[in-house]
Amino acid sequence: MKLTCVRVFKIFFSFLVLLGITARIGYAADEVTGHETVAKKWLENEFNVSTLSPEEQMEEMRWFINAAKPFKGMTIRVVSERIDTHVYESHTIARAFSEITGIHVVHELTGEDDVIKKLQTQIQTGVNLYDAYINDSDLIGYHYRSDKTVALSDYMAGDGAAVTLPTLDIDDFIGISFTEGPDGKLYQLPDQQFANLYWYRHDWFSRPELQTQFKALYGYALGVPENWSAYEDIAEFFTVHVKELDGQRVWGHMDYAKTDPSLGWRMSDAWLSMAGAGDKGLPNGYPVDEWGIRVIGCQPVGASVGRGGALDGPAAVYAVTKFVEWLDKYAPPEAKNLNFTEAGEWVGKGNIAQQIFWYTGFTASLTDASLPIVNEDGIPKWRMAPSPHGAYWDEGMKLGYQDAGSWTLLKNTPPERRDAAWLYAQFAVSKSISLKKTLVGLTPIRESDIMSDVMTEKAPYLGGLVEFYRSRGRDVWTPTGANVPDYARLSNYWWQFISRAIEGKLTVASAMHKMAEAMDAEMQLMADESNLKCKPVLNEIEPEDVWLKREGAPKAMRNESPKGKTLSYDEAIHVWQ
Amino acid sequence: MFGSNRKGVKGARVFTFLGRCCVGLVPILLLSSASFAEEKPLNLVTFIEKPLIDQKNGEPAGVVVSVIKELFRQANITYTLRLMPPKRAILMTAETDNYCVFPIERSQEREVKYQWVSPILISRHGLYSHPNKPIALKTLEDARPYTLGSYLGSGMGEYLESFGFNVEYAGRNELNARKLLKNRIDLWVSDTESAKFLIKQERLPLSTPELVFFTTVRAMACNLTVDSNVVKKLQATATKMYRSGDAERIYKTLN
Secondary structure, three states, rough: OOOOOOHHHHHHHOOOOOOOHHHHHHHHHHHHHHHHHHHHHHHOOOOOOOOOHHHHHHHHHHHHHHHHHHHHOOEEEEEEEOHHHHHHHHHHHHHHHHHHOOEEEEEEEEEEEEEEEEEHHHHHOOOOOOOOEEEEEEHHHHHHOOOOOOOOOHHHOOOOHHHHOOOOOHHOOOOOOHHHHOOOEEEOOEEEEEEEEEEEEHHOOOHHHHHHHHHHOOOOOOOOEEEEEHHHHHHHHHHHHHHHOOOOOOEEEOOEEEEOOHHHHHHHHHHHHHHHOOOOOOOOOOEOOOOOOOEEEEEEEOOOHOOOOOOOOOHHHHHHHHHHHHHHHOOOHHHHHHOHHHHHHHHHHHOEEEEEEEEEHHHHHHOOOOOOOOOOOOOOOOOEOOOOOOOOOOOOOOHHHEEEEEEEEEOOOHHHHHHHHHHHHHHHHHHHHHHHHHHOOOOOHHHHHHHOHEEEHHHHHHOOOOOOOOOOOHHOOOOOOOOOHHHHHHHHHHHHHHHHHHHOEEEHHHHHHHHHHHHHHHHHHHHHHOOOOOOOOOOOOHHHHHHHHHHOOOOOOOOOOOOEEEEEOOOOOOOOO | OOOOOOOOHHHHHHHHHHHHHHHHOOOOEEEEEOOOOOOOOOOEEOOOEEEEEEEOOEEEEHHHHHHHHHHHHHHHHOOOHHHHHOOHHHHHHHOOOEEEEEEEEEEOOOOHHHHEEEEEEEEEEEEEOOOEOOOOOOOOOHOOEEEEEOOOOOOOHHHHOOOOEEEEEOHHHHHHHHHHOOOOOOOEEEEHHHHHHHHHOOOOOOOOOOOOEEEEEEEEEEEEOOOOOHHHHHHHHHHHHHHHHHHHHHHOOOO
């Protein structure tokens, strides 16, 4: 065969191409192997507890490595509030994901209010501030109405199918009902959860001399209060009668009341639901929820009693009156000037007997063996238990709040960036990672984790957290629900008006009435200005008496001082079994 | 809902720097000519943050100032505008009737102290290392062993301090670039636009940030006594400007 120049060139070129392909395949294979080696290192050294076997974990890692290939080299940005769980994600999980997949993640931490403002800004301006948000599911009412948020159930089955982890196991998420809209679609994926529960000094409550003294004064046993009357009695008992224990001043109640957005959360999260202001129904009362907002179908029709709401009804006024009264009478004087974070750390000082509403998100920081509220063997001197309910609460109602910080994708994020961020989101909640994350932050999201042997072993050191999350209580302590059409626009009213009642600028009744009117006016504006689905259509105003005589919320005045009732700790934690 | 609290800036150090840096800056007053409404003009204060806010012919200038001027023109609200050091501008607005300051970070801690018009400016903040002493940063946590340089009133220093980082403050942003080059700090904390401008203008031997670690939404903060209807009108106009592309058109003139 005669070799022409052209043929020589063709053979040479083919050789080069072949060489190139081989090298590329070799390089790609090396690259994958390299990522797998890194993944193995992370699984062995950091994510070494999981409900999956090491082989199953490695399979998940291989899936992430392959799914991430198109996005390698990209930097994505996500944002969340700053609690232990998210700090762990920002420092450790983001680093692991970057090293394993080649997608660099900047996981920013900031205040929850700031997260909401940023999400609002991205929606309003169209500027892609972040590729994903960890946003509390309290905004579910806005997400499903606004058409600005990616419906994850549609995405996972459609555009996002190739980047959706086959072993994600949505049914394993304990808070999935909180992140579904009334249309049945999933809008957010839970990343961490914590509840607000009753917190008390189990060691003090167990002292025989205090039990005897309490029984003599109040006529029933010192124990976990089942209703607000008992909570109030116990608050008075420690603040007024006991006063000092082991040489230090002690208090029967703790709270916070600094004018700050976090003051509003105290109310909107749970205070009115514990009092019993809303209707029966889970996860939120229907047709009137714990914000006191009535809906017809999916449309909000009013917050004021005159429009069928309950925000300024007898139950709401009772709730806030008790808040102010207990703060004045039974809490340390500093409480009025503390915000949420400052108050959260206070019980660790060892001078608080009980707190009606304590976020389990603080569990990790209150199990530090160096604290005076933890025994030498690491077992806490305190316990958490179901919160007591107020005079307007009835069976079938929610009894408190649960925060479900959840992955949220916005429609105006460029698709490629959204897909890469979705990979990180799933990595952070994958079964390979979630149990370790739960042990660090104590904010469980998966049934498989909470039921694991690892959590059983850990339970005695967590003051009741595991017991609560293994009970039906986790479905009765719920986030803000879908009645609230736009959380970001309405939530500021809470701290703005409640602070005026605390400062004595308005009576509680007047503050609640003005707040209800302001919320109604804001909802009317939403109806006039926006294209929300299920947007508000306010009821005509009727005399309050007419509404108060009807069944359900708004509820007419009840006996607000029934006899106090307490339970033993064992009885209390089994109420929701 | 859960949240966080940021520790305050260390007071004594802040005010020492404030005292030093106020001396050289004489406030400049500009009275708007675009005044149609009858109300008392709003007193706006801002501070130099090149290239976003600068001084030209003795008057405040730059893209952020242009956005504000357009905002007030569209809202048909009268105003005066003057420059002063950032920390002083923020304090004056908190304490004085009828004052607004821009552009400052809207944070949970500041939320209750002002009325807000937001957003005015979206900024990304980065960490810059010395050219002869690069510091590889994968996450913000990697910066923990180092001394970070921020400036008074930026908000970023407070943010980093609240996480326990070692932060030193200068009176103005550009002073930190010089401190970095003199090895007096390990990492310079700056918003990326300002850093890019300063590096170019002052021909600094600095490169891209080691890590862009935080995003801020900056706003105009108004004293609580400012008529809330005026604030609402400004907010509605600002939102409209972003949706219509007016704000973006002005910001594009920067590059």
